[in-house]
Amino acid sequence: MIARRLFTACLLLLLFSGCAASSGSTLLVPAPGTHRFPYFDTETPVWSYNGRIPGPLIRAKAGTTLTVEVHNQLAEPTSIHWHGLRIDNAMDGVPGVTQDPIQPGDRFTYRLRLEEAGTYWYHPHLNTGEQLERGLKGVLVVEERRPLPWSQDLVWLLDDWRLQRDGTIFPHFNTHHDLMHDGRWGNVVTVNGQVAPEVVVAPGERVRLRMVNGANARIFAPQIEGLSATVIAVDGRPVSRPFPHGRLPLSPGNRIDLDITIPADAAGSTYRVIDRATRRTTALAEIRVRAAPPVATPVFDPPLAAGFLPAARFADAPVVKTWDLDAIRGGAFGIGWSMNRQLWPDADTLALEIGKPVKIQFVNRSTRLHPMHIHGAFFRVLTVNGESAVEPFTRDTVLVGPRETIVVGLVPEHGGIWMAHCHIQAHADSGMMTTITVE
């Protein structure tokens, strides 16, 4: 009885502390708020979950059900999509497809059956270009059923903001400029809402570093200068064999988990983490090693790729859909990013059968970037421009570069209506979105 009371007390404490909640339930309140950026002598008006930028880091255990109650305190409807989670379709958070919008003042409860451990994130799926950009996003970590003895489990939500001289967010979204280019790229880059934060580690520590690209459009290519890092998971799922971290680009939506051992003789060192996605490098963060004696480095194998999707399963799979990605005239903004010359909601959709391997081909007819994301599924990249390009991991978002053709292999596992769209929000909001119905 006492143990039970204690458990309840702990649960309540976790709930109301607003920080990392273990499995159980969490309340998310999207509402107007403020955030302080350096450079500006003012609080920037933002929209945030629970008054935080980014939203609360939610931690829950695989094999449990996480209940998230959303209480919308914005002046407009919203929803929450759980990027990367393969869950009950009704919980996927897409207004008009899987649920009604959550109106101002209303509540909606998401029940998420968490099957697979990994790094996921959450954000609205309505007026997304604006809601995401104003600050509505957060990370969901689903922990392994059997925890591994990492010295630290760090989560970095990478983001950028387009701020004006007075410190406010540039208030025009899906502009002609954004639509003509690769969406809205900001002028201030943040990690967990901070500019170039410092992370402190001890010599000898073994750190899991989870990076999430939560930006509206920016591509990141984070590089840790002077430290070797091993990629152990991509888009939430373990890789089939760990490999050295090079310059794997992280497009909006992508996640990467790194396994980093801080050298025992690194006491007092500082390692810079920089973004090399463009010619202009940007400082992301600094990893400072305490001037202290080394700690013992934990020895264990990183999580295994359970249920990995072998590329051989697609040897005889048909290409069931080719989606041409290009801009056309029309739509709500005058320029529409289209899939097969259709603009959402007039979309060229796809129907698939559970368990049947298929190939899907994305043909980028434009010179812009299109990180294509499929909800409720993971897939493997099979070919790029006709050449075999099998990666040792699965994805839920793949960057289709200018004039590139990428074929992916997918085996649908969950029934429902799942979105497939570009994760550059200006492109998605202007029409580059469709559905895959799985039966």
Ligand SMILES: [Cu+2]
């Ligand atoms: Cu796009």
